Amino acid sequence: MTPAAATGLSDADFARFCEYFYKRTGIHFTSGKRYFVDKRIDTCIRNSRYDTFASWFAALRTNDKGEMMQELINQLTVNETYFLREDYQFDAMLSTVLPDVLAARGGPGRIVGPVKILSLPCSTGEEPYSIALRLLEEWDQIDHVDVEIHGGDIDSDVLAKAAHASYGDRSLQRVPKPWLNKYFVSVGAGRYQVDEGIRSAVTLHRINICDTPAMRAFRDFDVIFCRNVLIYFDELSSRRAAENLYGALRPGGYLFLGHSESMSRISPIFTPTRLPEGLVYQRPTGGK
Structure with a gap:
């Protein structure tokens, strides 16, 4: 007992x-x-x-x-994150996924609508802001393509922290010093706040990934990062979450999971795609 x-x-x-x-x-x-x-x-x-x-x-x-x-x-809810975590997946996004997204949608300068990226769950914001930093510093199309970055989480407390975007040493340990100087403002006591321009570029939502009616508001995303959350679900909840993520993606869109997660154990609706940096999952282009 x-x-x-x-x-x-x-x-x-x-x-x-x-x-x-x-x-x-x-x-x-x-x-x-x-x-x-x-x-x-x-x-x-x-x-x-x-x-x-x-x-x-x-x-x-x-x-x-x-x-x-x-x-x-x-x-x-458990919120464990830091900037540039599992950044080999950001490498994959930049080197392979985004070029493929642009090509599938007509090529640079010809796509209709923004490239949409979702971080779910986004916790205290390190992941969506990491995506923004990598795009600003390393994507050669950032000045030519409109990008929307969204973050969502079930926890209202962490969303409030994400909106404020003030971080200490542990969260910032992997941020290069030049990036820290360029995109963060010291707010004292060893903490730094993401500058207002980047904060305003990330839209935050309170959302439960297993809430199918609420998830229907999320559509036509080109890339979704959903890392290290499905491990907390049982088989039924994992399958429901997978179906909701599928519905949120544009046909051909990409889904990144955590390194210890595998969609093959959850649902067959995604197509596994092996990239040089690792495994990613796609919504088939012929899917409804």
């Missing part, structure tokens, strides 16, 4: 809660995450006007689109 939380969370309570949270978010917690979940629920209850799990959980279910649910999501 796992010890109950300070608020009296029993094994039965834990099971009920995990089933409920899974249905709302697609995130699956096993018994191995019991201590982590108990502690986060304790925090939410202590921040509320309720003093027991039963009363708090009843209120949560009564208004599961409100502030209580958002606080819970913010507590239970």
Whole structure:
């Protein structure tokens, strides 16, 4: 038996809660995450006007689109990121994917509409801002092609941090010094803020990747980075997320997953494509 939380969370309570949270978010917690979940629920209850799990959980279910649910999501989502993480995939984007996107859409100077790139989940913003930095510094078409960069996450707290875009040494450890001087402003205490021009070029959204109706608002993306999130889902949620990502891509569009993730274990709807830098997945051009 796992010890109950300070608020009296029993094994039965834990099971009920995990089933409920899974249905709302697609995130699956096993018994191995019991201590982590108990502690986060304790925090939410202590921040509320309720003093027991039963009363708090009843209120949560009564208004599961409100502030209580958002606080819970913010507590239970893990956000581990830094600038230029797994940058071999950015290399692939620049050297192969974007040239292919332009060629498929008529060639440089002839494409209709912007090239659209999505980072999902974007956490505190390091990934979409890394994409912007790599494009500005290393893509020879950046002055000739309109680009839209979007970031989305289920956690409203990390989105607020992404919008502010202030980072410390750990996040910035891989940013070249010339880039730091060029695109960041020191805000004191060892922190640097992404300059306003880049911040304004990234559009942020609160979105749950498993929420199919909400994901229908995301369409015609040429490139999606969805790294290190599917590992938190079970088979059903992973398949739903894959289908939503498929719907968000333009036919022929590219999907990057984390290095430990494989779409072949989730769904056959994407075409695996081997690039010099590694594996990427495409929505087939004949797909509906």
